[in-house]
Amino acid sequence: MIRAFRGEFLSVSRDPRTDPEAVRHEEDGLLVVEDGIVIARGAHADLAGRHAQVPVETLPGLIVPGFVDAHIHYPQTDRIASHGEQLLDWLERHIFPAEKAFVDKAHADAVAAFFLDELLKNGTTSALVFPTAHAQSVDALFEAALAREMRIISGKVLMDLGPEGLRDTLASGRAESEALICRWHGRGRLGYAVTPRFALASTDAQLADAGALLADHPDVLMHTHLAENLRECAEVEARFAGAADYLDVYDRFGLVTDRSVFAHGVHLSDRSCARLHESGAGIAVCPSSNLFLGSGFFDFGQADRHDLRLGLGTDVGAGTTFSLLHTQGIAYQAAQMKDERLDPFRALWLATAGSAALLHIEDRVGSLEVGQEADFVVLDPQATPLLARRTRGATLAERLFALQVLGDDRAVARTYLLGRCAWNRDKT
Known part of the structure; x- marks a missing residue:
C-alpha cells in the first residue's frame, strides 16, 4: 500500500555541530510511504506530479522523526x-x-x-x-x-x-x-x-x-x-x-x-x-x-x-x-x-x-530518509496558549527551541509507526 503525507518536515541526520548540512527542512514537503517504508521525500512541488495517484494526508504542525x-x-x-x-x-x-x-x-x-x-x-x-x-x-x-x-x-x-x-x-x-x-x-x-x-x-x-x-x-x-x-x-x-x-x-x-x-x-x-x-x-x-x-x-x-x-x-x-x-x-x-x-x-x-x-538502528529509523521506516511525530507549536504566543512569527530554530523547553506530551498531536497513526491526541 502506498500513501503520502504532506506538511512541514524537519530532520537532522548527523551531528550538526560538525555537519551543518545535516539539517533537512521542507516547509511544504511530501513524504511517500509504501508498506511502512519511506520511498520518497522532498518538496511537495517537486514530488506531487510523480505521485499524483497516491492518496495524500495533510498534517498540521511540525513533523519530525519518531x-x-x-x-x-x-x-x-x-x-x-x-x-x-x-x-x-x-x-x-x-x-x-x-x-x-x-x-x-x-x-x-x-x-x-x-x-x-x-x-x-x-x-x-x-x-x-x-x-x-x-x-x-x-x-x-x-x-x-x-x-x-x-x-x-x-x-x-x-x-x-x-x-x-x-x-x-x-x-x-x-x-x-x-x-x-x-x-x-x-x-x-x-x-x-x-x-x-x-x-x-x-x-x-x-x-x-x-x-x-x-x-x-x-x-x-x-x-x-x-x-x-x-x-x-x-x-x-x-x-x-x-x-x-x-x-x-x-x-x-x-x-x-x-x-x-x-x-x-x-x-x-x-x-x-x-x-x-x-x-x-x-x-x-x-x-x-x-x-x-x-x-x-x-x-x-x-x-x-x-x-x-x-x-x-x-x-x-x-x-x-x-x-x-x-x-x-x-x-x-x-x-x-x-x-x-x-x-x-x-x-x-x-x-x-x-x-x-x-543503538545501531540508524539504517532503520531516526531521520526519515528514503529506505527508512516511516516512524514520525507531528508536533503542535500551538498546543498551549503560551507555546502559541511564543512561537507566533518565530523562526524554525525558535519554534523548535520553544517546543523543547515548553513542550511535553500535549505538544505531540500524533505519532506514526510505519506510516500508521498509533497515537492521536485529538481522538483519544
Whole structure:
C-alpha cells in the first residue's frame, strides 16, 4: 500500500555541530510511504506530479522523526517522582521493592502496556529499555511491543549480587538470557541487549560471563550504567581497586565494544573518554535523571573534545518525564551548567538520529530518509496558549527551541509507526 503525507518536515541526520548540512527542512514537503517504508521525500512541488495517484494526508504542525529513547526503565514507571534519595539509597528504598513485583507476569503485562502507550503519547517510537532480572518481564515488554509494531531493544537484567527477589545466579542469568535471545531477537522490530545492571550488582564471574555472552552474539547490544553518581563511583573504585577507572572495570570483562551503550557518564575521566572513542562505545545522556538524583551534569564539552557517540534518554523513573521533547530542553539547561550552548537542532539530533546510531538502528529509523521506516511525530507549536504566543512569527530554530523547553506530551498531536497513526491526541 502506498500513501503520502504532506506538511512541514524537519530532520537532522548527523551531528550538526560538525555537519551543518545535516539539517533537512521542507516547509511544504511530501513524504511517500509504501508498506511502512519511506520511498520518497522532498518538496511537495517537486514530488506531487510523480505521485499524483497516491492518496495524500495533510498534517498540521511540525513533523519530525519518531523519538528514540536511548535509556529508560519500564519497571520504574510506577515509581516516577519518588522522593528523597540519591542513587544507591533511592534504588534500595523505591526501586528494588517495585521491581520485585515483576515476578508476576500479569503485573508485568499491565505495566508494559501502559509504558509503551505512554511512549507513543510522547512521540517515542523506538527505545532501549531496562526490564528486571525476571525473564517474564522481558517477555511482557516484547509481547506488547510486537503487538504495537514498536522498535524496542531490551534484555534480562543480570544481577547475581542483587537483593532477594531480584537476585539471579551465574547459571540462571546465562541460561535465561540465551533463551530470550533465541525467542525474541530479530523478531518483528525487536532487538536484544545483554544487560548487567551495573558493576556493583554482579560478581566478577557474572560480569565475565556477560562479556562472553556478548561475544557469542555479535549482533546484540550491551546496555548498562556508568559513572552516574559520586558515591556509586567511590564504591566501584573500592571494590575494583586494580582498575584504572569505572569504565576499565567493564573493559576487563569484555564489555566495552562498539555495541556498548552506557547510560549517564556524568563523572568520566579523560582516559575513559579516550577509551570510549577508541572502542566505538557511546553514552546515553540522561539530564532529567541526573538532576533529580543530584548526580551532576553531563559534560558535553568533554564529550565533544573526545568525539564521543551520544544519544539521549529519559531514564524514567529517576527521569521525571516520558517526553524526549522536554528532555531536549532539560539537556540544554544541563549543558548551560557546564557553560555549553546546546543548539536546538543538535538536541533534536540527539533524540532521533543520534540515539538511533548509538543503538545501531540508524539504517532503520531516526531521520526519515528514503529506505527508512516511516516512524514520525507531528508536533503542535500551538498546543498551549503560551507555546502559541511564543512561537507566533518565530523562526524554525525558535519554534523548535520553544517546543523543547515548553513542550511535553500535549505538544505531540500524533505519532506514526510505519506510516500508521498509533497515537492521536485529538481522538483519544
